[in-house]
Amino acid sequence: MRLAVIEGDGIGREVIPAAVEVLDAFGLEFEKVPLEIGYARWERTGTAMSEEDMEIIKSCNAVLFGAVTTVPDPGYKSVLLTIRKELDLYANVRPVKPLSGVVGVSGRSDFDFIIVRENTEGLYSGIEEIGHDLSWTKRVITRKGSERISEYACELAKKRSGKLTIVHKSNVLKSDKLFLDVCRETASSYGVEYGDMLVDSMAYSLIMHPEKYDVVVTTNLFGDILSDMCAALVGSLGLVPSANIGKKYAFFEPVHGSAPDIAGKGISNPLAAILCVKMLLEWMGKPEARLIDAAIADLLQKKIITPDLGGRASTAEVGNAVAKYIMQNL
Ligand code: ATP
Ligand code: MG
Numbered sequence: 001m002r003l004a005v006i007e008g009d010g011i012g013r014e015v016i017p018a019a020v021e022v023l024d025a026f027g028l029e030f031e032k033v034p035l036e037i038g039y040a041r042w043e044r045t046g047t048a049m050s051e052e053d054m055e056i057i058k059s060c061n062a063v064l065f066g067a068v069t070t071v072p073d074p075g076y077k078s079v080l081l082t083i084r085k086e087l088d089l090y091a092n093v094r095p096v097k098p099l100s101g102v103v104g105v106s107g108r109s110d111f112d113f114i115i116v117r118e119n120t121e122g123l124y125s126g127i128e129e130i131g132h133d134l135s136w137t138k139r140v141i142t143r144k145g146s147e148r149i150s151e152y153a154c155e156l157a158k159k160r161s162g163k164l165t166i167v168h169k170s171n172v173l174k175s176d177k178l179f180l181d182v183c184r185e186t187a188s189s190y191g192v193e194y195g196d197m198l199v200d201s202m203a204y205s206l207i208m209h210p211e212k213y214d215v216v217v218t219t220n221l222f223g224d225i226l227s228d229m230c231a232a233l234v235g236s237l238g239l240v241p242s243a244n245i246g247k248k249y250a251f252f253e254p255v256h257g258s259a260p261d262i263a264g265k266g267i268s269n270p271l272a273a274i275l276c277v278k279m280l281l282e283w284m285g286k287p288e289a290r291l292i293d294a295a296i297a298d299l300l301q302k303k304i305i306t307p308d309l310g311g312r313a314s315t316a317e318v319g320n321a322v323a324k325y326i327m328q329n330l
Pocket of ligand 1: 015067068069070237238239256258259260261262267268269270272308
């Protein structure tokens with residue numbers, strides 16, 4: 001197993017070392033390949049990521065990624081988008097699950113669902129024209145794209161013995177009729193129970209009744225918006241991990257960015273990055289991944305938490321405590 005480790009910029013350089021310490025605690029065979037990519041690299045060399053970097057990433061099985069500060073250069077191509085495209089990471093997966101004792105905007109803690117967002121097409125097709133009086137972007141929905149994302153979501157629903165909710169706006173956007181039809185067909189063929197929701201009602205319902213959902217599948221833009229909104233259900237940006245999954249590769253990153261305002265102080269919350277390690281281990285089919293949840297529950301109870309959660313622990317202290325718990329309970 002070769003793992004590319006990209007700390008990136010800002011707090012990426014704090015939370016990823018903490019996450020790597022946790023990964024190491026499992027004692028699994030990993031060949032870690034560190035890569036310097038991002039804003040700092042661009043400042044130093046004029047390029048945020050080179051073609052050789054991309055080749056090295058392709059020689060790995062998975063990527064653990066911190067955050068990259070956007071480079072203020074009109075010609076800059078997002079490193080994330082490039083990697084997503086090159087590795088064909090078509091499923092963006094965000095588990096939304098509260099940690100014990102941390103209450104988000106809904107005031108509830110009885111929910112546990114996953115948003116599966118189509119990551120390659122929809123309104124992010126990149127087919128657009130920008131003009132003085134007219135600008136447009138083509139929204140592309142394909143049968144193949146809808147099939148593979150709904151298959152991913154159905155596999156997940158089966159594993160969780162859960163229900164699939166298909167989120168769309170097919171009453172207005174006729175292109176969503178194809179997405180909805182394909183998702184329904186896939187769910188039927190997998191024998192997965194399913195329902196569907198219009199995206200606007202879904203936004204309301206997710207805040208009011210997050211406990212009603214299990215696996216949510218949707219198109220690119222809707223998934224982008226809903227999944228950030230759902231970070232508020234969990235309580236802190238520092239707690240939400242994400243995965244980008246393809247047929248061959250997987251890429252794990254915390255939902256938060258490089259947070260320049262707190263970078264370098266050692267106070268960033270590494271739990272999102274540590275939960276990325278959990279997703280990586282799950283992707284590898286390692287049942288011991290669930291030890292990470294137990295470790296985090298233990299830390300929260302002992303108040304070994306960073307300032308964003310009202311504690312006084314440093315990034316490194318939290319990483320160290322999780323790693324220690326795992327070594328003692330493995
Ligand atoms: P970027 O441009 O890289 O996305 P940003 O300024 O948008 O950076 P984010 O990382 O998206 O910053 O975070 C927004 C705010 O949330 C930050 O100001 C930061 O204080 C807080 N935050 C984000 N991640 C964490 C974390 N892991 N621990 C503590 N606070 C965090
Ligand atoms: Mg940001």
